[in-house]
Amino acid sequence: MTTSFALRRATSKDLAAMAEADGRAFGVHYTDSDLQEIESVLDPDRFWLAVDTDDAIVGVTGAFDLHVTVPGGAVLPMPGVTWVSVALTHRRRGVLRALLTEQHREFVEQGHALCGLTASEGAIYGRFGYGPTTANRSVEIDRRRAVLRADLPDTGGVRQAGTEEVRELAPELHRRWAAGVPGAVHRGPAQWTPQLADHEHRRGGATALFHLVHPDGYASYRRLHSERAAVVTEVVATTAQAHRELWRALLAMDLVETVRCRALALDDPLPLLLTDPRQVRTTGLHDGMWTRALDVPALLSARRYGIEIDAVLDVGDPFLDRGGRFRLRGGPDGATCEPTTAPADVRVDATALGPLVLGGQRTRPLAGAGLLTADDPALLHRIDLAFLTDRLPVHGTEF
Numbered sequence: 140m141t142t143s144f145a146l147r148r149a150t151s152k153d154l155a156a157m158a159e160a161d162g163r164a165f166g167v168h169y170t171d172s173d174l175q176e177i178e179s180v181l182d183p184d185r186f187w188l189a190v191d192t193d194d195a196i197v198g199v200t201g202a203f204d205l206h207v208t209v210p211g212g213a214v215l216p217m218p219g220v221t222w223v224s225v226a227l228t229h230r231r232r233g234v235l236r237a238l239l240t241e242q243h244r245e246f247v248e249q250g251h252a253l254c255g256l257t258a259s260e261g262a263i264y265g266r267f268g269y270g271p272t273t274a275n276r277s278v279e280i281d282r283r284r285a286v287l288r289a290d291l292p293d294t295g296g297v298r299q300a301g302t303e304e305v306r307e308l309a310p311e312l313h314r315r316w317a318a319g320v321p322g323a324v325h326r327g328p329a330q331w332t333p334q335l336a337d338h339e340h341r342r343g344g345a346t347a348l349f350h351l352v353h354p355d356g357y358a359s360y361r362r363l364h365s366e367r368a369a370v371v372t373e374v375v376a377t378t379a380q381a382h383r384e385l386w387r388a389l390l391a392m393d394l395v396e397t398v399r400c401r402a403l404a405l406d407d408p409l410p411l412l413l414t415d416p417r418q419v420r421t422t423g424l425h426d427g428m429w430t431r432a433l434d435v436p437a438l439l440s441a442r443r444y445g446i447e448i449d450a451v452l453d454v455g456d457p458f459l460d461r462g463g464r465f466r467l468r469g470g471p472d473g474a475t476c477e478p479t480t481a482p483a484d485v486r487v488d489a490t491a492l493g494p495l496v497l498g499g500q501r502t503r504p505l506a507g508a509g510l511l512t513a514d515d516p517a518l519l520h521r522i523d524l525a526f527l528t529d530r531l532p533v534h535g536t537e538f
């Protein structure tokens with residue numbers, strides 16, 4: 140079946156209809172106050188619409204103006220693709236592909252090195268060159284049996300704080316945290332507003348947020364009385380001490396049997412703080428942020444590398460045709476990357492490049508999946524060591 144639709148940029152007049160389209164796709168009825176918030180955080184200039192012959196919306200894609208930290212500490216602008224939906228009546232007729240083609244053409248024109256998204260389903264975005272880059276696990280902790288090791292000094296410094304105080308303190312703490320974490324998405328007003336608005340329909344039957352603050356971090360949680368549980372929504376700590384003391388406080392909640400957290404990094408030290416690491420029980424694993432390279436030389440030269448590396452990468456990018464051969468010369472102090480006609484040492488699929496650059500995938504699984512190949516195993520090992528990061532990337536903010 141052919142369907143005619145046209146693409147156009149959104150305007151502020153489209154916001155209510157866009158919200159309706161989004162609500163239908165995700166099963167949400169937005170209230171008037173939701174709409175007011177949407178108007179305050181969405182920039183319609185960054186949205187593309189597919190419209191039918193009556194100018195009714197049949198597809199939407201947008202982008203937040205985000206920034207992300209890459210290994211070594213550089214912070215790059217990163218469009219965060221969001222609000223993607225196509226009307227039930229127009230699915231599987233190429234509307235999404237047309238919208239993403241236009242949107243990504245514009246990202247390239249704007250000179251971005253990479254873009255990112257958090258995906259509703261895992262099968263959608265690989266074909267557009269995105270690969271899963273950060274991962275989280277859901278954990279459940281039997282609070283009464285989770286005891287911090289006796290040799291860890293209780294250095295205190297944690298106190299409870301109300302939302303208004305957290306509104307003041309958290310952005311600076313989050314900035315400090317994001318500066319040191321690969322993959323961290325820096326929050327602007329468009330991310331803080333919904334975060335602290337704490338809408339009832341996003342609480343899953345639990346209370347509004349409670350907060351703990353420390354000079355070097357903060358944590359937020361809810362109580363779910365029906366299950367005698369506490370649900371930790373985030374722990375942001377810029378030092379090991381803040382991380383430990385925030386968790387000490389979170390695990391001190393009498394009347395709570397279970398502490399849950401949906402977004403624990405896979406290398407979070409929490410289990411190792413406990414006398415019994417097994418008390419941090421994994422109940423789910425999820426991909427977090429997906430990324431794709433838009434400008435390979437700009438992206439590869441922005442990060443630092445664990446060891447000196449000199450290699451020619453051949454990047455395959457059927458969706459955007461931003462691939463080709465590039466010579467990377469990098470090390471702990473900096474890197475250059477330029478197009479070259481020299482023969483390739485390594486072939487990399489576009490879906491592997493974003494995850495590799497941000498430290499979210501190592502070469503062995505990528506090679507095992509046929510997404511990265513090198514004729515010389517010793518070079519593959521050097522590439523692994525060069526791209527390895529001292530901690531796994533964490534995006535930290537859904538968008």
Ligand SMILES: CC(=O)SCCNC(=O)CCNC(=O)[C@H](O)C(C)(C)COP(=O)(O)OP(=O)(O)OC[C@H]1O[C@@H](n2cnc3c(N)ncnc32)[C@H](O)[C@@H]1OP(=O)(O)O
Nearest residue numbers: 164221222223224225230231232233234235236256259262
């Ligand atoms: C970043 C975010 O916002 S994530 C949110 C994504 N949105 C949703 O999940 C809302 C509900 N779903 C939808 O609105 C739609 O199904 C969409 C947006 C996912 C897909 O829109 P469509 O217009 O149907 O996609 P389109 O026809 O352009 O398909 C492009 C390709 O993706 C494939 N595809 C599309 N959706 C899916 C899916 N959910 N699962 C697997 N493959 C998919 C199509 O088969 C097609 O493959 P091809 O290129 O090999 O032919």
